[in-house]
Amino acid sequence: MPQDTYHHGDLRAACLRAARELLEEDGSAGLSLRAVARRAGVSATAPYRHYADRDALVSAVAAEGYRELAGHLAQAHPAPSTPDELAAVAVAYVQFALEHPALFRAMFAEPCDPTSEERVAATAAISEYVRGIVQSTFPGVDADALSTTVWALVHGLAFLHLDGKLDTSTPEVVAAQVRAAVHALFNASRAMAQTATTQTAV
Amino acid sequence: MPQDTYHHGDLRAACLRAARELLEEDGSAGLSLRAVARRAGVSATAPYRHYADRDALVSAVAAEGYRELAGHLAQAHPAPSTPDELAAVAVAYVQFALEHPALFRAMFAEPCDPTSEERVAATAAISEYVRGIVQSTFPGVDADALSTTVWALVHGLAFLHLDGKLDTSTPEVVAAQVRAAVHALFNASRAMAQTATTQTAV
């Protein structure tokens, strides 16, 4: 808290906060250790006492992002168990990506560094969360396979929206599109079933 | 072609090639304009005669990547029109991402710069290609919506694999997983139909 003492007090947290702010303000390019140090009111090399290098700091920010994402999803629905509720969580996922584009990109910009246990733990939590949802929404189905599919679909939607490949004009439009995609995942087989029945007969 | 003349001959293409090589060798961090210039055997500032800045060069590499990806997909199957053939194209998509991880990331690292018409054209081509496949695979379905879903699913799978969130041990394992996910997209509704029939009755 105190500014004028030699020791900062909680430089670790201050760096994390500054890094997060810089990321949201100027994107990934603006996130430099020196800028973080400046914002924390500290010399350029001080952050190295708390983070081994720039990647370590980015990893910490990413881990924070994973936890926030998890919270955001849980807030959309605490325990989804129907396709509609699952779609609501999917919407929250994409919404999070659009609200924090630079953070979201930082979270997935590089292969998740296995040496950052904080990071693997956070991603594992998300993965497990999705799996749990799928399991309760579709009991009796191979939850591992389907949860991968669902995650991939939603994750892909988030990125396509982020890349401006889809209509992102209003949150409502985005939400509708995500819901449509999720429901399409369940309706697509109808067309297949039609063509299949012509072969399989009734 | 000639090396010892003052003028390079085709520095534009040489930069592109060097950039591509550096990307594959050292990842995105290794792609610096100065390194490109060194590799092309030219002064550090020469590339600026052909690319406005680093981003412009990266955009050019990305555009090349899009075209290669399109070719790779077409090679997997020229005109897919069944779910299995569509799955084969999906496998090719993910395979491309895993074979050129840095390039693939560069292609989607930033929102597609609308000022790079070369880039938007290349991505539009991919988008249109997917839409065409879906349309011929599932005639009578809203091709726009479903193609978005399919692309998102495959794109998400590619990224999850790239991020090491899925088993990437062998190409066969990956291919099987992608096929499973694509087919899951058609089978998921079966479970839904079951639970639905308990309400709708027969």
Next chain:
DNA sequence: TCTCCAATGTGAACGCCGCATACATCCTAA
């Protein structure tokens, strides 16, 4: 054929960056 000019490549310089090293300050536990 000569000449000029636009295109292309060079060199030096600026400020930023990540990072290593040596040094300064402070808190705390013995």
Next chain:
DNA sequence: TTAGGATGTATGCGGCGTTCACATTGGAGA
């Protein structure tokens, strides 16, 4: 009270993106 570890500072190195003034060239028009 006092070491010593933890934390922050000062300095410096090499690399980077980018700008600007300058050098070299090939080719179009006289």
